[in-house]
Amino acid sequence: MVTARLIPIPAFTDNYIWMVHKNGHAVVVDPGQSAPVEKALEDLDLVLDAILLTHHHGDHVGGVAALKRRTQARVYGPATENLPVCDHPLREGDTVQLPAVALELSVLDVPGHTAGHIAYFGRLDTGKPVVFCGDTLFAAGCGRLFEGTAAQMAESLGKLSALPAATLVCCAHEYTLANLRWALEVEPGNGKLRQRWEDATRLRSEGKPTLPSTIETELETNPFLRAGRPAVAQAAAGHAGRALQDPVDVFACLREWKNNFK
Numbered sequence: 001m002v003t004a005r006l007i008p009i010p011a012f013t014d015n016y017i018w019m020v021h022k023n024g025h026a027v028v029v030d031p032g033q034s035a036p037v038e039k040a041l042e043d044l045d046l047v048l049d050a051i052l053l054t055h056h057h058g059d060h061v062g063g064v065a066a067l068k069r070r071t072q073a074r075v076y077g078p079a080t081e082n083l084p085v086c087d088h089p090l091r092e093g094d095t096v097q098l099p100a101v102a103l104e105l106s107v108l109d110v111p112g113h114t115a116g117h118i119a120y121f122g123r124l125d126t127g128k129p130v131v132f133c134g135d136t137l138f139a140a141g142c143g144r145l146f147e148g149t150a151a152q153m154a155e156s157l158g159k160l161s162a163l164p165a166a167t168l169v170c171c172a173h174e175y176t177l178a179n180l181r182w183a184l185e186v187e188p189g190n191g192k193l194r195q196r197w198e199d200a201t202r203l204r205s206e207g208k209p210t211l212p213s214t215i216e217t218e219l220e221t222n223p224f225l226r227a228g229r230p231a232v233a234q235a236a237a238g239h240a241g242r243a244l245q246d247p248v249d250v251f252a253c254l255r256e257w258k259n260n261f262k
Helices: 035-044 064-071 150-161 176-186 191-205 215-221 230-240 247-259
Strands: 005-011 015-022 025-029 047-052 074-078 088-090 095-098 103-109 118-123 129-134 168-171
Touching (some): 005 035, 015 035, 015 168, 035 047, 035 064, 047 095, 150 215, 176 191, 191 215
Parallel strands (some): 025 047, 074 088, 129 168
Antiparallel strands (some): 095 103, 118 129
């Protein structure tokens, strides 16, 4: 039996456009550029059935109109954001049926990076859980707070961290090494984090993606998902030079720390 393939298509300097394809049909997530997708469709002899959008930023939606004109693919995206094309506006609780690639996805509202950001969670036909989380959760990081609050982003990350541990985390940027370098400043004694740094460094030296990650790996090594851990809270308080009141306060401090980390 042919099983679906999950592949990251590089775009711009550090974006990934995620593609799931099976039996000549494909779905893509956040195509900020059309050309890399068009090349993949041609190289693999695929028909594009659907485009999934997580939020409105140009590096995620810039290729949508051209792909829509060329392929007539159905476009799904967040109901409350201004998108160049959207045939099916979505909110938390909605589902997306993509039978050609054997995928059914549940929609999660994950505001913070943008006000209406959504994520898509489902299972590949192998049974492997997968989440397409855009710029909400990164490998060892999370998105900047452009339109939302620290409390919103902490709640959104809480939703994602509650997904099954084996869930493949398909985020939209190759930020892993920069995030891990900062994470090691927060938790220098975390052995799993140091091992992840070594593994990711090797992958990038070989020109390979560090993604997808997994929810389990993020829970073990991502400071933003570990704001309730004493070592992380203590490091954040030390950086802030003040007592921090709760995990949201810790998260806000971590986000500010990462914003200014060089």
